[in-house]
Amino acid sequence: MPEAAGWRERFESYGLLWGLLLVVAILSIAPLARLLLEGVAPHGSLSTDAIARVLSSTATWTATRHSLATALGGTIVALAVGGVVALVVSLTDIRARNAFVFCFVLPMMIAPQVIALAWLELFGPASPLLKALGVAQTLGGRNPLYSPQGIVLVLGVQYAPLVFLTLRAGLRTLPSAMIEAGLAAGAGALTVLRTIVLPLMTPPLVAGVALTFVSCLGNFGIPALLGIPGNYLVLPTLIYQRMAGLGPSALAEVSVLSMLIGVIAVVGILLQELMLSRRDFRVSTTSTAARPFELERWRVPVEIALWAWTTLVLFLPLAALVLGSLVPAVGVPLAAKTATLANYQFVMFGHDAARRALFNSFSMSATAAIAIVTVAVPLAYFVVWQRTRLLKFVNFAIEVPYALPGVVLAIAAILLFLKPLPVVGVSLYNTVWIILFCYLGRFLVLGLRPVIGGYYQIDRTLEEASQIAGARLGRRLVTIIVPLIAPAATAGALLIFLTAFNELTVSALLWSSGAETLGVIFFSFQQGGDSTYAAALGTLTVVVTTGLMLSTLLMAGRLPAGVLPWRD
Amino acid sequence: MARLTIDRVTKSFGAFRALDDVSLEVADGEFMAILGASGCGKTTLLRQIAGFDKLDAGRILIGDSVVSALGRHVPPERRRIGIVFQSYALWPHMCVAENVAYGLTVAGVKDPERAQRVEAALALVELAGFADRRPAMLSGGQRQRVALARCLVAEPSLVLLDEPLANLDVNLRASMEDEFARFHARTGTTMIYVTHDQAEAMALADRIAVMDHGMLRQVATPSQLYREPADDVVAAFIGEGMVLPVDVRSVDGDGTCDVDLFGHTVKMRCSSQQRPGARMRACVRARDLTIVAASSPGVDARIDHAIYQGGHFRLEAHPVAAPDLHLHLTVPEPSALRPGAEIRLDVADGWIIPRT
Numbered sequence: 001m002p003e004a005a006g007w008r009e010r011f012e013s014y015g016l017l018w019g020l021l022l023v024v025a026i027l028s029i030a031p032l033a034r035l036l037l038e039g040v041a042p043h044g045s046l047s048t049d050a051i052a053r054v055l056s057s058t059a060t061w062t063a064t065r066h067s068l069a070t071a072l073g074g075t076i077v078a079l080a081v082g083g084v085v086a087l088v089v090s091l092t093d094i095r096a097r098n099a100f101v102f103c104f105v106l107p108m109m110i111a112p113q114v115i116a117l118a119w120l121e122l123f124g125p126a127s128p129l130l131k132a133l134g135v136a137q138t139l140g141g142r143n144p145l146y147s148p149q150g151i152v153l154v155l156g157v158q159y160a161p162l163v164f165l166t167l168r169a170g171l172r173t174l175p176s177a178m179i180e181a182g183l184a185a186g187a188g189a190l191t192v193l194r195t196i197v198l199p200l201m202t203p204p205l206v207a208g209v210a211l212t213f214v215s216c217l218g219n220f221g222i223p224a225l226l227g228i229p230g231n232y233l234v235l236p237t238l239i240y241q242r243m244a245g246l247g248p249s250a251l252a253e254v255s256v257l258s259m260l261i262g263v264i265a266v267v268g269i270l271l272q273e274l275m276l277s278r279r280d281f282r283v284s285t286t287s288t289a290a291r292p293f294e295l296e297r298w299r300v301p302v303e304i305a306l307w308a309w310t311t312l313v314l315f316l317p318l319a320a321l322v323l324g325s326l327v328p329a330v331g332v333p334l335a336a337k338t339a340t341l342a343n344y345q346f347v348m349f350g351h352d353a354a355r356r357a358l359f360n361s362f363s364m365s366a367t368a369a370i371a372i373v374t375v376a377v378p379l380a381y382f383v384v385w386q387r388t389r390l391l392k393f394v395n396f397a398i399e400v401p402y403a404l405p406g407v408v409l410a411i412a413a414i415l416l417f418l419k420p421l422p423v424v425g426v427s428l429y430n431t432v433w434i435i436l437f438c439y440l441g442r443f444l445v446l447g448l449r450p451v452i453g454g455y456y457q458i459d460r461t462l463e464e465a466s467q468i469a470g471a472r473l474g475r476r477l478v479t480i481i482v483p484l485i486a487p488a489a490t491a492g493a494l495l496i497f498l499t500a501f502n503e504l505t506v507s508a509l510l511w512s513s514g515a516e517t518l519g520v521i522f523f524s525f526q527q528g529g530d531s532t533y534a535a536a537l538g539t540l541t542v543v544v545t546t547g548l549m550l551s552t553l554l555m556a557g558r559l560p561a562g563v564l565p566w567r568d
Numbered sequence: 569m570a571r572l573t574i575d576r577v578t579k580s581f582g583a584f585r586a587l588d589d590v591s592l593e594v595a596d597g598e599f600m601a602i603l604g605a606s607g608c609g610k611t612t613l614l615r616q617i618a619g620f621d622k623l624d625a626g627r628i629l630i631g632d633s634v635v636s637a638l639g640r641h642v643p644p645e646r647r648r649i650g651i652v653f654q655s656y657a658l659w660p661h662m663c664v665a666e667n668v669a670y671g672l673t674v675a676g677v678k679d680p681e682r683a684q685r686v687e688a689a690l691a692l693v694e695l696a697g698f699a700d701r702r703p704a705m706l707s708g709g710q711r712q713r714v715a716l717a718r719c720l721v722a723e724p725s726l727v728l729l730d731e732p733l734a735n736l737d738v739n740l741r742a743s744m745e746d747e748f749a750r751f752h753a754r755t756g757t758t759m760i761y762v763t764h765d766q767a768e769a770m771a772l773a774d775r776i777a778v779m780d781h782g783m784l785r786q787v788a789t790p791s792q793l794y795r796e797p798a799d800d801v802v803a804a805f806i807g808e809g810m811v812l813p814v815d816v817r818s819v820d821g822d823g824t825c826d827v828d829l830f831g832h833t834v835k836m837r838c839s840s841q842q843r844p845g846a847r848m849r850a851c852v853r854a855r856d857l858t859i860v861a862a863s864s865p866g867v868d869a870r871i872d873h874a875i876y877q878g879g880h881f882r883l884e885a886h887p888v889a890a891p892d893l894h895l896h897l898t899v900p901e902p903s904a905l906r907p908g909a910e911i912r913l914d915v916a917d918g919w920i921i922p923r924t
Contacts, residue, residue: 177655180620180653181653181657181659181718182674183620183643184618184644184645184647184650184651185645185719186648186671186675187645188643195674196659199659199661200660202661
């Protein structure tokens with residue numbers, strides 16, 4: 001006799017959903033709620049006194065001004081470069097598109113602080129490039145990148161791929177008929193671009209700009225390497241200096257600072273929403289994506305320009321980084337005779353903290369990747385196939401910790417875990433666990449997005465067929481859904497691993513002796529003047545990152561389009 | 569307005585021949601339908617005429633000027649054509665009037681002339697009050713008419729229509745068909761209408777070009793296409809013709825002939841060049857088949873299926889003499905005929921497919 005919805009089915013479904021929601025609440029909502037509480041209820045370590053002190057300090061407003069200036073500047077550079085490149089790659093018939101996209105997106109996947117060091121090496125007094133050109137500076141001369149302009153330039157290069165990716169995704173969905181109708185009406189290619197393509201691409205462009213602005217605002221590695229030496233502080237580096245100098249006693253002050261930076265980020269996101277809500281950009285046709293315009297005699301010059309750009313902003317700085325890692329000591333000229341691998345030996349085997357950091361970063365990145373995917377697969381099941389209003393909110397809750405600058409989450413985590421946990425009495429503060437906690441909350445969305453994309457590609461009837469065959473939810477997940485979603489989940493896991501592996505913003509505030517990450521060790525080498533060790537460590541992370549990115553191309557054919565940002 | 573000449577055009581995508589030596593003449597003011605199943609190359613041909621793709625061999629002329637040939641390619645924006653896409657391709661960021669005015673704006677036409685022409689074009693498609701609407705606020709049929717107005721406002725020499733009714737529901741289709749026909753009568757524009765729907769093509773076109781596997785099979789008036797298909801493919805495709813083996817015994821001077829169909833003598837139509845001969849093929853229509861008494865002369869067949877279609881049955885059968893062939897005919901309700909029953913068929917008419 002058939003029973004109506006047995007308790008077991010209901011328990012399975014609701015139990016799983018509420019369990020997942022609890023995980024999301026702890027990872028995403030709890031820290032930010034704790035930070036907000038600090039703002040509205042000044043009974044904890046915060047008082048109106050601290051707010052007044054921070055807001056009346058000139059350092060606060062100087063750093064805010066610097067943050068706005070570099071973030072806006074970096075966004076403008078990224079918009080110009082990423083926008084033009086996306087249009088050229090999507091709408092013209094350039095060759096070797098895949099190779100170019102890989103190289104163009106690569107800087108985004110490499111740690112910002114490593115990119116910054118590579119640029120420092122390129123323009124530094126020992127620069128092989130500048131020496132070859134005969135314009136190398138004398139030792140002790142000021143590196144031109146230690147300036148706001150340097151920060152803006154490197155931020156722009158690092159985040160141009162963000163604009164590129166959002167615009168490229170938009171252009172993929174632009175039906176070719178939209179362009180062809182313009183051509184048939186007598187408009188030339190440039191007129192079509194100006195009057196049809198760009199207006200229709202406003203949503204991805206605005207979204208890309210907002211994303212880039214928030215990313216520039218929250219970036220720590222680049223202003224840390226390029227700004228701190230010249231005492232040009234932005235909000236994240238100001239927070240870092242306060243925490244590094246005073247420890248938890250500065251917590252009241254940095255909470256206010258991190259809320260300030262959070263407010264700026266939220267204003268940026270809200271401006272985006274406001275701009276997009278005013279007009280109708282919906283494209284309601286079904287024809288295929290745009291066909292490329294033929295460049296004809298301009299093709300070769302355009303291709304040369306693209307690869308020249310790639311050489312300038314990727315190959316040359318990375319080459320300078322590698323060369324810098326082969327020098328026995330800072331200042332020693334590099335020659336076949338002096339080149340050495342001793343720096344690599346030292347950072348891999350000779351330095352305790354570096355060895356620990358290698359282990360910590362590897363294991364935390366891997367743990368975060370696996371744990372997030374394990375949560376994301378069933379969570380996405382509910383988000384995609386059983387949409388409820390509650391889940392819309394969950395989607396939002398997951399986006400926020402990633403959208404807000406990393407320092408905000410780090411400070412929130414410190415507030416949450418400074419005191420030992422209630423009941424169990426264990427303290428996570430000053431352990432690797434607080435860093436891992438932040439990784440889980442911050443990168444959850446990186447795993448969820450590809451998995452959601454994967455679900456949209458699966459025909460729901462596959463699951464329904466197994467339901468008809470009598471399989472309950474748990475069994476369906478394991479036997480039907482997991483095998484189908486595995487490629488997308490793997491891609492998400494890799495994305496998380498790479499991001500966590502190259503991360504510095506969060507761990508710079510949360511690390512402690514024994515709980516170092518690669519980013520932290522890299523940064524401390526660089527701060528301590530051991531840039532050869534930093535260069536060796538940076539080169540290692542670049543090799544691991546690029547190698548993993550390349551290895552994903554092997555399974556690229558089985559992935560939903562757009563899951564791997566570096567694959568076109 | 570202008571005539572269109574397609575002269576031995578060939579286009580390949582990799583190893584796939586999308587267009588194979590296609591030649592077609594469209595007269596000034598003619599309504600020409602290009603008919604074929606999906607993948608037959610009809611849209612590829614349309615894109616060649618519009619200039620969105622380059623051809624591999626052959627020439628395309630609009631009026632007297634060559635617009636496509638090897639080494640010469642006039643870009644689409646300079647061909648003075650109008651096109652209505654299957655998806656309509658209305659720009660969502662512009663209102664109806666802006667969509668329609670686009671071609672004029674690009675050509676540098678200023679107000680008040682531009683506004684007048686836009687108004688006239690919208691009046692022509694009976695959308696006078698809709699100038700300020702957004703495309704998203706229009707129904708399917710209204711969008712269709714905006715697309716038509718947009719393509720006509722610049723008075724193109726040639727209008728291309730790419731399955732313009734495919735996205736509309738059945739009721740709307742019929743009324744839009746009328747609209748196209750009236751529209752063509754009023755403006756006298758040369759129109760090329762791509763479709764996979766033969767009823768649509770027959771209802772609208774002066775002539776129909778049937779395409780299959782990248783090749784042009786036949787270009788003829790709708791009636792000629794139905795009555796006198798040029799080859800087996802057209803015979804089977806248009807009106808579900810049955811292609812049957814016949815021996816032509818004798819040809820009369822008046823375009824008819826006596827043929828032997830499964831040992832039964834029938835009078836059929838044929839071309840004036842037709843010669844007597846064995847192993848020819850004839851196209852027979854369902855309406856030419858009637859069931860007669862077993863004592864009358866006729867072709868014996870056995871029923872495979874009897875499908876009720878509302879008011880009548882569609883009988884599917886095979887000739888007893890050739891079990892591999894298929895016959896079909898309709899009989900009115902009520903009917904006691906069931907699968908397995910044997911029937912005798914009188915064949916009233918047929919067309920001898922010219923050997924090519």
